[in-house]
Amino acid sequence: MKIAEMRLHPIAVADAPLRSSYGRHAPYALRTIVELRSTDGLTGIAETYGGDGPLAALEGVRSRVEGMDPFQLSRLWMQSEEDARREQADIAGGRSQTYLVPGENPLDKHTRTYGAIEVACLDLIGKALGKPLCDVVGGRARNEVAFSCYLFYKHAGGGGLGADEREDEYGEALDAVSIVAQARQMVARYGFKEIKLKGGVLDPDIEIDSIRNLRAEFGPAYPLRIDPNCAWSVDTSVHVGRSLKEELSDGGYLEDPAAGMDGMAEVRRRLLAEGNQTPLASNVAVTCFAHVPEAWRTDAVQIVLSDPHYWGGIRNLQRLSHLCDTLGMGLSMHSNNHLGVSLMTMAHAAASAPGLTYACDTHYPWQTEQDEVVAGGRIAFHQGAVRIPDKPGLGVDLDFDQLQKLKRLYEGLPFRKRDDEAEMRKHVDPNWRRILPRW
Numbered sequence: 001m002k003i004a005e006m007r008l009h010p011i012a013v014a015d016a017p018l019r020s021s022y023g024r025h026a027p028y029a030l031r032t033i034v035e036l037r038s039t040d041g042l043t044g045i046a047e048t049y050g051g052d053g054p055l056a057a058l059e060g061v062r063s064r065v066e067g068m069d070p071f072q073l074s075r076l077w078m079q080s081e082e083d084a085r086r087e088q089a090d091i092a093g094g095r096s097q098t099y100l101v102p103g104e105n106p107l108d109k110h111t112r113t114y115g116a117i118e119v120a121c122l123d124l125i126g127k128a129l130g131k132p133l134c135d136v137v138g139g140r141a142r143n144e145v146a147f148s149c150y151l152f153y154k155h156a157g158g159g160g161l162g163a164d165e166r167e168d169e170y171g172e173a174l175d176a177v178s179i180v181a182q183a184r185q186m187v188a189r190y191g192f193k194e195i196k197l198k199g200g201v202l203d204p205d206i207e208i209d210s211i212r213n214l215r216a217e218f219g220p221a222y223p224l225r226i227d228p229n230c231a232w233s234v235d236t237s238v239h240v241g242r243s244l245k246e247e248l249s250d251g252g253y254l255e256d257p258a259a260g261m262d263g264m265a266e267v268r269r270r271l272l273a274e275g276n277q278t279p280l281a282s283n284v285a286v287t288c289f290a291h292v293p294e295a296w297r298t299d300a301v302q303i304v305l306s307d308p309h310y311w312g313g314i315r316n317l318q319r320l321s322h323l324c325d326t327l328g329m330g331l332s333m334h335s336n337n338h339l340g341v342s343l344m345t346m347a348h349a350a351a352s353a354p355g356l357t358y359a360c361d362t363h364y365p366w367q368t369e370q371d372e373v374v375a376g377g378r379i380a381f382h383q384g385a386v387r388i389p390d391k392p393g394l395g396v397d398l399d400f401d402q403l404q405k406l407k408r409l410y411e412g413l414p415f416r417k418r419d420d421e422a423e424m425r426k427h428v429d430p431n432w433r434r435i436l437p438r439w
């Protein structure tokens with residue numbers, strides 16, 4: 001079996017005006033669907049970041065992918081590493097995502113691109129063998145994968161523009177009370193058992209109240225986590241960690257409170273000195289294998305929030321799982337706006353990673369049926385978890401009518417890159433810019 005053709009489909013999906021320390025989500029999020037068509041008539045698929053950058057990077061490996069044997073992934077990885085080594089000398093700045101949203105980090109380009117091709121190849125292999133993807137990479141540690149209830153402070157609106165607007169299922173949530181209503185609604189609908197709040201948006205004391213209200217509403221059976229994406233100074237991070245010592249215990253964590261490995265390590269030292277064991281999780285200070293040794297040595301991060309998309313695919317997730325296990329670090333996954341192909345990629349990655357210790361994040365509740373690209377509609381959750389289907393590969397196929405619709409949406413958009421600051425300036429404050437630390 002060889003790959004005969006790679007097809008790339010840039011798409012746009014409606015997105016609600018969610019807030020984070022990066023700013024405000026635009027009415028549409030960008031994604032890319034990858035199709036690899038084999039010489040024996042099978043098709044492997046993947047979903048990754050969208051817009052010009054990720055698309056150009058995929059286009060850049062076309063000559064390598066077309067004609068390749070989808071089983072020969074190690075060679076593709078080595079070529080990708082070679083490209084990265086060659087180019088990194090020309091790219092200024094560190095690899096950390098402190099200032100860059102995922103998908104826009106030039107130093108993730110090669111692992112991100114490799115990850116998408118690998119997943120499509122594994123989907124293809126699964127389809128050729130008639131086996132689910134997680135069984136192709138060594139079998140499963142679990143048959144269902146738990147996801148967390150991902151809460152956002154948000155403005156009114158469900159995403160999309162004009163005649164294409166989506167229903168605002170959850171309404172505005174810009175205080176410590178309405179966020180609990182959002183949680184109640186989402187937990188009732190999906191059955192999630194762990195709760196995450198995207199913070200770094202309101203005054204930290206309002207965010208502390210939000211977490212306390214969530215604890216009061218759901219009790220200690222629902223682990224809580226808060227992620228301000230580095231919006232806090234070390235002092236503020238310690239203040240929040242101290243204030244939420246009880247609420248973030250029992251399986252919860254504090255995610256990327258302060259910027260940089262040094263900042264995280266300082267927060268950890270000061271909390272530990274107070275007898276506060278709340279673990280720190282990160283998908284900002286730690287974004288690749290090269291970051292893990294320092295994160296471990298300085299105790300800056302106790303839980304790595306991985307991602308099969310930019311860590312370089314599902315097999316790298318397994319390697320990371322073993323590494324975290326060896327080092328005594330926890331492992332979970334962060335997420336981005338995504339559709340069913342990406343959600344199933346995360347599910348297969350998590351199913352095949354023995355060291356996964358927390359429910360994975362997902363933005364899935366923030367997209368609607370109208371934007372799903374998977375045939376048969378939205379992926380079902382059972383008590384907050386996604387079951388690994390018996391079908392071969394990822395277990396999902398593309399709905400080509402939907403794909404065409406989402407491609408037309410993309411073509412009609414005036415932007416080709418995520419820019420949450422621009423949305424803030426347009427709708428909230430004409431002078432807004434991302435300041436770290438803000439508090």
Ligand SMILES: [Mg+2]
Nearest residue numbers: 227255283334
């Ligand atoms: Mg995060």
